[in-house]
Amino acid sequence: MSRAAGSISRNEARRALLADLAAGRVVSDLAFDRLYPERIRKLSNRYWTPVQVACRAASLFAKHGARRVLDIGAGMGKFCVIAAITTDLELSGIEQRESLVTAGREVLAAYDIPRVTLIHGMLDDVDFDAYDGFYLFNPFEEGTFASSQWVDRTIPLSEERATEDIARVEAALARARRGTCVVTFHGFGGAIPKGFAHLPEETRGVPFLRLWVKD
């Protein structure tokens, strides 16, 4: 097979995978992660939300009335892409690592993924008022790991910075409007402020997934 024919069939296979996802068929993480370069794929087990968890989290935002959802610490946008394909939500992801944002944007463009914006930045760059849903897959914990376990060393991480970021998220959630939905996977290192109702029955069967809605 020629190189061009090989890349056409790879592209078709990836589009078929995204169509499967849209149709509610089971897609493995191994297959989904092939959208991204090897250096990103190999971080998947530890750092990127599993496909089935992302589908469930996205459906919770939709069910509980969120419209504009921010993934705080979006990586290359795995949650955002899956949520965009499986719901009508508007998704944004803020990510501090430029190389992940670049890889994520390439996938958005290559496969015409709708309603996703990946923002290169940190928490200071977030307008929390612009969203009624927040997704967090334990984004700040990496700062507590040895640097040999980090995604990469392009950003200086520390426990001190993790503590500051956690406090910023807690403060933003404390100010959030009524109806705001928060979904966490493995928590975010902080406490959900008073005023949010925890709905454990909604995440039953998915370990480490939690939903809160502000009263």
Ligand SMILES: C[S@@+](CC[C@H](N)C(=O)[O-])C[C@H]1O[C@@H](n2cnc3c(N)ncnc32)[C@H](O)[C@@H]1O
């Ligand atoms: C555990 S990964 C989760 C990625 C994605 N949300 C998912 O579920 O697949 C956490 C990501 O958050 C990013 N991150 C951590 N702290 C951040 C901050 N303060 N601002 C922006 N991105 C941050 C990291 O660079 C990493 O890519």
